[in-house]
Amino acid sequence: MDTALQPAPGLQQFLAEHARQELLRLVVVGSVDDGKSTLIGRLLHECDGLFEDQISSVRRATAKRAAAQGLQAAASAAPPREEEIDFSLFTDGLRAEREQGITIDVAYRYFSTPRRKFIVADTPGHVQYTRNMATGASTADAAVILVDARLGVLAQTRRHAYIASLLGIPYLAVAVNKMDLMGFDRAVFERIGAELAGFARTLGFTQLRLFPVSASQGDNVTRPSARTPWHDGGTLLGWLESLPPQRRQDEAPFRFPVQYVLRPHLDYRGFAGQIASGTVRVGDEVVVLPSQRRTRVAAIDTFEGQHEQQSAPSSVTLRLEDEVDLSRGDMIAHPAQPPQALQRLEAMLVWFGEQPLEPARRYLVKHTTRTVPATLEQLLWRVDLERLTEVPAETLSLNDIGKVRLVCKRPLLCDPYRDNRRTGAFIVIDALTHDTVAAGMILGPAGPEGGRATAGSLVTARERREQLGQRGGVILLPEAPEAEERAFQLERHLFDLGRHVSVVRGDTEVALALAEAGLIALVHTVAPQARRALEEQARDAGLHALELEPSVDPEQQVRRILAAQDAAP
Numbered sequence: 001m002d003t004a005l006q007p008a009p010g011l012q013q014f015l016a017e018h019a020r021q022e023l024l025r026l027v028v029v030g031s032v033d034d035g036k037s038t039l040i041g042r043l044l045h046e047c048d049g050l051f052e053d054q055i056s057s058v059r060r061a062t063a064k065r066a067a068a069q070g071l072q073a074a075a076s077a078a079p080p081r082e083e084e085i086d087f088s089l090f091t092d093g094l095r096a097e098r099e100q101g102i103t104i105d106v107a108y109r110y111f112s113t114p115r116r117k118f119i120v121a122d123t124p125g126h127v128q129y130t131r132n133m134a135t136g137a138s139t140a141d142a143a144v145i146l147v148d149a150r151l152g153v154l155a156q157t158r159r160h161a162y163i164a165s166l167l168g169i170p171y172l173a174v175a176v177n178k179m180d181l182m183g184f185d186r187a188v189f190e191r192i193g194a195e196l197a198g199f200a201r202t203l204g205f206t207q208l209r210l211f212p213v214s215a216s217q218g219d220n221v222t223r224p225s226a227r228t229p230w231h232d233g234g235t236l237l238g239w240l241e242s243l244p245p246q247r248r249q250d251e252a253p254f255r256f257p258v259q260y261v262l263r264p265h266l267d268y269r270g271f272a273g274q275i276a277s278g279t280v281r282v283g284d285e286v287v288v289l290p291s292q293r294r295t296r297v298a299a300i301d302t303f304e305g306q307h308e309q310q311s312a313p314s315s316v317t318l319r320l321e322d323e324v325d326l327s328r329g330d331m332i333a334h335p336a337q338p339p340q341a342l343q344r345l346e347a348m349l350v351w352f353g354e355q356p357l358e359p360a361r362r363y364l365v366k367h368t369t370r371t372v373p374a375t376l377e378q379l380l381w382r383v384d385l386e387r388l389t390e391v392p393a394e395t396l397s398l399n400d401i402g403k404v405r406l407v408c409k410r411p412l413l414c415d416p417y418r419d420n421r422r423t424g425a426f427i428v429i430d431a432l433t434h435d436t437v438a439a440g441m442i443l444g445p446a447g448p449e450g451g452r453a454t455a456g457s458l459v460t461a462r463e464r465r466e467q468l469g470q471r472g473g474v475i476l477l478p479e480a481p482e483a484e485e486r487a488f489q490l491e492r493h494l495f496d497l498g499r500h501v502s503v504v505r506g507d508t509e510v511a512l513a514l515a516e517a518g519l520i521a522l523v524h525t526v527a528p529q530a531r532r533a534l535e536e537q538a539r540d541a542g543l544h545a546l547e548l549e550p551s552v553d554p555e556q557q558v559r560r561i562l563a564a565q566d567a568a569p
Helices: 010-021 036-046 051-070 095-100 128-138 155-164 186-201 236-244 461-468 483-496 508-516 529-538 554-567
Strands: 023-032 107-112 118-122 140-146 171-177 208-212 255-256 260-262 271-273 279-281 287-291 295-302 306-309 310-311 315-320 331-333 340-351 365-368 370-384 389-391 399-414 425-430 434-444 473-476 502-503 521-526 545-547
Touching: 023 036, 023 155, 036 107, 036 118, 036 140, 036 554, 051 473, 051 508, 118 128, 128 155, 128 310, 140 155, 140 186, 140 425, 155 340, 171 236, 186 208, 208 236, 236 271, 236 310, 255 271, 255 295, 279 295, 295 310, 365 399, 370 508, 370 529, 389 545, 473 508, 473 529, 483 521, 483 554, 502 508, 508 529, 529 545
Parallel strands: 023 118, 023 140, 140 171, 171 208, 473 521, 473 545, 502 521
Antiparallel strands: 107 118, 255 331, 260 271, 271 315, 279 310, 287 295, 287 331, 295 306, 295 315, 340 399, 340 434, 365 370, 365 425, 370 389, 370 399, 425 434
């Protein structure tokens, strides 16, 4: 390389030191007008994270805004003083954001100090953009929640704290902002801090800190404030610099979702993708999923050449010692710590879609590099975001959060989200519009509440039919005031004819479990959406489903059920 093109020794040293610095991903959240963008702008400005042209542009924009609002008697040729800079303009980059004075999109900014590097996400505070906030927080290692000292803790403040905990963020700072407008009153700070801290501690954060700040004037942001002599907790920046290094994915179990199979010629077969977590070395024994074949790593190729080992989040191509069948969506892992293969799973969903969740609608789940059709088996509950309690629900609307039970057509090779963010997260796609309608966090396999047979059952449907002498099925009875009484009468008739039958009131999960066990499930008092979903789920499971009409008398109902049983495949 020409020495004239090489960086100067001082620059080389700076770049090397910068590369060695630990990275912290930070998200700043709060309600509308709490000062999130101003706080981030202050951090960028005082940590030299801005270019001169950016500063000059914001100075001009600040003066123009002040003049338009009548806050200046006349436009002056002299530039405004530093304290007149509107720091929020450093991050509110969209034209609509500047016009409305709110944050809409997630803005990512980068700065560093002598101690570490930061990637900071400025997220919207308006409830309409809660989904944007969840997106920005999904990769964060720490969160800062701002509270307006004049308004105190709001419902949106609690909502954001809940989402931060749901997304697995371990470190939380509460910045009580605009303390200058409250005369830096210690009682105000302690009252707000105690209220939010008491709530946040129930959410399981590893560390929680409180700071009295003025983002516009800089108190306790990067420098201690003489106006808060009663605060001995240091500055917000000092706390961020002191946090432990980010959770390292290379220390987690090895996970390698296959993205592409590379076959440039007959002598080369490689599996390309990004290491989701863990470390892989040449010679390691690995298991190929879902086939369960075992082999060893023959080589690790990258753009720069071959390596003896690589860790997350490196993008690599693995060559294996044996010819194994692998395609996009499959996974390579160490056999001692394999992922779970889940077809029925429970997860938390943050609903992004403009259209509400429809249990009968077909969705796609995209998890790592695998995309599979999925159906909603059950919406277990929705979070009441005002009281943060679990409430029954039939659907999820825009920005709702709920716990669901999903059934995927093919197993997901995954880990619980609390253990591995990369293999524990997924998105939900509308199969018709291809819109991303939800983000999901895997909790684990579906629980046994309904008694439903698992995918690994050792009893086949044929064995059940031969032993019981009948096929399992779901019979949906017509809605009527006396539906339950008629259901029990029909149960009696069928039982007397030697059929194994049971009445189910409204619980589609139990009905499906009984049908899969070979019984006839007589279901009444079911919501219309749940009826459609139950019929589809029964047919997908190879069971017969029949919806009786209100005009049919009991004897005809029995005949129709028996005919459906005999005609079922």
